[in-house]
Amino acid sequence: MRKTFEGLILSETVLKERDKILTILTAERGKVSVYARNVRSLKRGSLAYTMPFQHCRFEVEERTSGMSLINGDVLHSFYDITNDLAAFALGQYILDVTRELTVENNNEADMLRLTLNTLYLIQKGERSLQHIKATFEFRAMAISGYMPELHGCDICGCEDGEMLFDVMNGIIYCRECQKIRNMGEARPEDTGTASIVLQLTPSILKGLRYVLSAEPNRVFSYSIAEDEQADFSEVCEKYIINHLERGFTTLDFYHEVANM
Numbered sequence: 001m002r003k004t005f006e007g008l009i010l011s012e013t014v015l016k017e018r019d020k021i022l023t024i025l026t027a028e029r030g031k032v033s034v035y036a037r038n039v040r041s042l043k044r045g046s047l048a049y050t051m052p053f054q055h056c057r058f059e060v061e062e063r064t065s066g067m068s069l070i071n072g073d074v075l076h077s078f079y080d081i082t083n084d085l086a087a088f089a090l091g092q093y094i095l096d097v098t099r100e101l102t103v104e105n106n107n108e109a110d111m112l113r114l115t116l117n118t119l120y121l122i123q124k125g126e127r128s129l130q131h132i133k134a135t136f137e138f139r140a141m142a143i144s145g146y147m148p149e150l151h152g153c154d155i156c157g158c159e160d161g162e163m164l165f166d167v168m169n170g171i172i173y174c175r176e177c178q179k180i181r182n183m184g185e186a187r188p189e190d191t192g193t194a195s196i197v198l199q200l201t202p203s204i205l206k207g208l209r210y211v212l213s214a215e216p217n218r219v220f221s222y223s224i225a226e227d228e229q230a231d232f233s234e235v236c237e238k239y240i241i242n243h244l245e246r247g248f249t250t251l252d253f254y255h256e257v258a259n260m
């Protein structure tokens with residue numbers, strides 16, 4: 001049966017001769033795999049609507065064995081971010097994370113919108129890559145079922161002042177309650193439990209809360225003081241990497257080129 005849908009190409013697996021398999025993120029059907037036949041040649045490269053970083057409308061033939069591509073139209077190309085090495089590295093990482101966090105046969109409209117908005121901002125070049133990356137990481141986790149509870153101290157409920165972020169439990173607690181927690185830390189059952197605790201200044205906490213609660217089209221519209229941007233980024237990256245329990249070669253590559 002012929003079907004059409006829109007989606008963002010997250011990755012391609014090049015096969016023998018002129019074929020490849022595309023991994024595409026769609027809003028209603030989540031992540032899908034599409035077999036694309038005769039779409040690349042040595043002379044002309046690949047057809048535009050079969051390349052990563054392209055948001056396209058696809059026409060496919062769907063059978064029980066899978067989908068094969070018939071035709072496509074590029075709706076918006078993000079391909080020109082590949083002209084800047086740091087932007088390209090970040091874009092690749094964004095696509096990798098999106099692929100990791102999304103599944104098949106699931107409504108992924110929120111994740112698709114976030115990823116498209118993120119690539120769009122990288123392309124525009126008006127926001128720092130560091131800001132875009134941190135915001136994407138934290139929001140993507142919240143969308144994907146890893147929403148931390150940052151309203152107030154997990155023990156006493158207070159909402160203001162400096163807090164400590166227990167990354168793996170996704171909770172915060174205040175200095176006073178930390179002292180009480182520390183007193184109980186000698187308990188034998190606690191040994192061996194890895195905990196990652198990061199300090200959050202009031203302004204970093206405010207930024208994190210904003211990223212979790214902002215309207216989808218406003219999620220990047222905040223700022224962090226320059227001297228706190230590195231700490232803010234560290235919180236977001238630690239949160240995603242530790243919860244997903246994996247690294248990304250594209251993230252390592254981004255760090256390499258961003259520091260050049």
Ligand SMILES: [Zn+2]
Pocket residue numbers: 153154155156157158173174175176177
């Ligand atoms: Zn407290």
